[in-house]
Amino acid sequence: MDVLNLGMVGGGTVGSGVFHALQQNGEVLARRIGVRIQVRKVAVKAVDEPRPYPIPHRFLTTDWRAVVEDPEVHLVTELVGGTTVARTIVLTALRLGKPVITANKALLSAHGPELFREAERHGTNLYYEASVCGGIPIIKALREGFVGNRIRALYGIVNGTCNYILTRMARDRADFPTVLAEAQRQGYAETPPDLDIDGHDAQHKTGILASLAHGTWIPASRINVEGIRSVTPLDLEFAAQLGYTIKLLGIVKQLNAPESDEDPTEVQVSVYPALIPSAHVLAGVQGVFNAVFVRGDVVGDTLFYGQGAGKDATASAVLSDLADAALDVRLGTRRRRPAFVEVPGRIRVVPMDEIVTRSFVRLSVVDRPGVLARIAAVFGQAKIGIASVIQPEGHTGEVVPLILMLHEAPDGAVRKALARIGRLPVVKAPPVRFRVESLS
Amino acid sequence: MDVLNLGMVGGGTVGSGVFHALQQNGEVLARRIGVRIQVRKVAVKAVDEPRPYPIPHRFLTTDWRAVVEDPEVHLVTELVGGTTVARTIVLTALRLGKPVITANKALLSAHGPELFREAERHGTNLYYEASVCGGIPIIKALREGFVGNRIRALYGIVNGTCNYILTRMARDRADFPTVLAEAQRQGYAETPPDLDIDGHDAQHKTGILASLAHGTWIPASRINVEGIRSVTPLDLEFAAQLGYTIKLLGIVKQLNAPESDEDPTEVQVSVYPALIPSAHVLAGVQGVFNAVFVRGDVVGDTLFYGQGAGKDATASAVLSDLADAALDVRLGTRRRRPAFVEVPGRIRVVPMDEIVTRSFVRLSVVDRPGVLARIAAVFGQAKIGIASVIQPEGHTGEVVPLILMLHEAPDGAVRKALARIGRLPVVKAPPVRFRVESLS
Structure with a gap:
């Protein structure tokens, strides 16, 4: 059976979880994909720091470059987190043509397009199943x-x-x-x-x-x-x-x-x-x-x-990516499913103020007749319909809660109306508002 | 962009759903995978039978062999159902080295190993995401x-x-x-x-x-x-x-x-x-x-x-398989993920009689003192514990329901005890029993 060597950067929560999962299930994974993935080195911040699962000392080093640049290393995992050193690690591996598996959503969010470009330029790939929702293969x-x-x-x-x-x-x-x-x-x-x-x-x-x-x-x-x-x-x-x-x-x-x-x-x-x-x-x-x-x-x-999240669930996603990456290396198909595929067509991300939703509003108001009329007047002027009002019982004192459900309205209009309502003398705390999603 | 021709066998509910989905989203699918999948022919039972989505006449034929054996057809979908003609269709395509996509769980259940073997022997593959749970990529x-x-x-x-x-x-x-x-x-x-x-x-x-x-x-x-x-x-x-x-x-x-x-x-x-x-x-x-x-x-x-199930959800799964198959054909990796991978290790499917579960039992009994004692005696002899008994109110007449929750016990023991209880003169209908799964 073909063997591919894995160089791991990061041996903390997720890293040690991946190491452990490969120890436990590496053999069954190898049988399933026909390639054995063998950990060669694990770069860590400090050899003796505590980790959820032990990694034997012979695997450990504090020099990530020695791991990434090792010519015997075919696949690289970046599991250190952060967006500075992690970026350098990923770029270094990609420039050597090595597939990189990462769980780092912050890195992708900050530098995704740059990393995708570098992967393409060097004929390799970036895998990031573990970056969103841990073990869920979303x-x-x-x-x-x-x-x-x-x-x-x-x-x-x-x-x-x-x-x-x-x-x-x-x-x-x-x-x-x-x-x-x-x-x-x-x-x-x-x-x-x-x-x-x-x-x-x-x-x-x-x-x-x-x-x-x-x-x-x-x-x-x-x-x-x-x-x-x-x-x-x-x-x-x-x-x-x-x-x-x-x-x-x-x-x-x-x-x-x-x-x-x-x-x-x-x-x-x-x-x-x-x-x-x-x-x-x-x-x-x-x-x-x-x-x-x-x-x-x-x-x-x-x-x-x-x-x-968690060491094990995230490790499951890393192993899934490792299997894909190993198959891609073995079959010479590293660009089979590129890390990101641009699909032509204009996308307009609509600014929040234009988004139309229903709203749930909680106000802290003085307990006095006429208060609702003044609040309703503001919504009325803004052309925002009120679907229902709850004045919950059991609250006593000068200030009581008032709950309103609003009909659909543009977010900007609701925001402005609530700012006006917040300035009414009968309203004693900044209005709290949550949108309602029917999911239908 | 590379183009692969698809030969479809079956143009009914699922088949016309696939045809329709490819019309609707074929372009975006092509952009995503870098290969265009083009329907060449659709074999149907009768050209003029009604179908949920129309398929233009120029695509239709009643001769499935003409579709499968067409040298210009690179990929084949089998969406006719059943286990006889469908088997012949799939085997014919596999023997020509053509990847086959099927939604046919009955066929897989009856002939899976034979189909997997033929796919392997001819260096091609069988894809069956659509055979289980329609649109869910399980x-x-x-x-x-x-x-x-x-x-x-x-x-x-x-x-x-x-x-x-x-x-x-x-x-x-x-x-x-x-x-x-x-x-x-x-x-x-x-x-x-x-x-x-x-x-x-x-x-x-x-x-x-x-x-x-x-x-x-x-x-x-x-x-x-x-x-x-x-x-x-x-x-x-x-x-x-x-x-x-x-x-x-x-x-x-x-x-x-x-x-x-x-x-x-x-x-x-x-x-x-x-x-x-x-x-x-x-x-x-x-x-x-x-x-x-x-x-x-x-x-x-x-x-x-x-x-x-349903034409659209199932079509979504077929398109997913089509994309994988198209990539496999284009990249020359038809055996990348073989249809079925045998993993060494002995599996023993435990006979039902040995399975241990809790049980919910509903009996129809005569409404008379002493009935529960006689039933409980049977369970007691069988060493099956009773967790709770409900004699629901509001039922009048000679025969009333009696609900029992049983502790964990082997299925065979429960089955035998219920057979004995069913023969008691005070029990007026065959006992009904469902197992309880805690899912924990």
Whole structure:
């Protein structure tokens, strides 16, 4: 059987997970693809740092160049994270014509097109299944499984930390800081947690999925992003009463049906916490799990569910890419499925202000007659219809919550109306607003 | 751009769906893979028969050999169904070295190994993503996405007709014959419906998934199969009260952890209606939708959800295979991922009698003191524990239902005990029993 040597850069959580999985299942993988993948060296920051799975010392080095440039190394994994050294590592390997497997969504988000270009220039390839939703083979599904589809809509729960926090908040009626602190203690959230809870990690992943769905690279800068800091147990409770669950979603939605090839395809690409119908399969995704709901014009509605992070789930995706890369090297087909394929056709990423959605609004108002009339007047002037109003019972005191469900309206109009409402003397805190996604 | 010619055999529901999808999205598919797939001829039973999407007459012929044997045809789709002519069509194409794409699970179930052998012998390949769960790329996920995993367990809702019937029965409290008749009127069930509702279609699909998961071909004859005819609204109602939903499941479960390579891996492969926890993601799969829950030793728990049948969803899977086949032809890598890869290692499909599960039992008993004692005595003698008993209220008359939840016990023991109970004079109808799958 052919043997290919793997040079690993990064031996931390994911790296040691990959090492371990290859020890465990390398033989069955070899039988399945007809190529044996053999770890030759693993470059790490420090030989003796603790790692989830042990890697014998004879594999370890602190010199990543020695690994990448070793002429006996045929395949390279970049599992160090970050966007500076990681970029150099990947570029170095690609320039040597070596296929690179990465789990690094931040790197792709920041430097995707440059890396894709270098891979093409040097007749090699970049594989990144592990960069989005850990063990869920969503990139393979989009690129290969749905190769005959136009992707009409994609809604992803792509950040396990946020989903864990929202699930716990809903279940235990606990507030955000309490659940976040607990998640940090249990290792479900990092310190600082900003990358996750402010939506930037979801933004990187959503950008990759949007780009693959539409065949145009969509940079992170064009993706509107809002995190989950403003969600309270009260919101989750009222959403539930109305038949909704609040999830942080990565959204990629085609908004028009272009009549000719000259017309641009209008696409919404955003990340925000949204109300989704509790009966929808996506609403049932609990805890650290991830899921991506994909609507293709041929296949219809589909969902992919699994663990989005963690050493083992991510290792599963790296092994999938390693198998593809090994076959490509052995068969001389490194450009079989290029890392990114530009599909001609203009894509217009529609600015958030133009996006039309329904809204859930929570206001903190003084408990006095006439308050609703003043708020309704602002929405009325902005031509935003109010679908329902809830003045929850059991709240006493000077300031009480007021929940409104708004009809569909452009985001900019809602934003401006809420700014005006926030300045009303009867409104005592900045309005909180979440969009409603029917997913239909 | 390279062009490959496609010869289609079968232009009915799926065939016309594929033709239509290629018309709609052939161009974007070509851009994505760098090869254009062009329909050359479509062999049909009768040129003028009605079909869901029209196919222009210039493509049609009634002579399938003229399509398959046309030297200008590079790829062949077999979408006629059945296991006789379809077998001849596939063998003819494979012997000409042409890759064949099929959606025919019955054919694979009956003749898989023969077809795989012929494909190998003639240096070509057979692609069958569309044969299991329509649009869900589950075969790609198992073979490629989870190539680095050992599949510990797989639970599939793989028959949309059964899932539709069970969903409607649970929602509307309607009985089986009523819902079946309505499903037949609406086109969700065929006439006769036996292949679906007796579980044979699920058996074919489960056999394919089990074989791929374990690298040993598992013939249908070794798969225990039970359909959904015995499910009543009462069962669904009591199951729901106990926190369960009843679904027809295809089950592939590894039962032991072999210590050495000599020990066989023991596997359960079966199809039966089972109680699953209502809070589980699989329980939320409604109507005609399919879903496959897969537990890999590296990736953990995953779920794949989508439409399991229909012209469009199935066409999506055929297009995915067409893309792979086209790349394989163009790059000269037809055996890149052989249709079936035997992985060494002994597999023992455990006979149903040895399988240990919990059970839900519904008895029709005379409403008289002492009845439960006599039933309990039989279970006691068989060393089968009773976890709970429900004597539902609101039932009057001579014969009333009695629900029992049994602790874990070997299937054979439960079967024998129920046969004895069925012969008790106080039991007035054959006992109905469903297994309980915790999915944990």
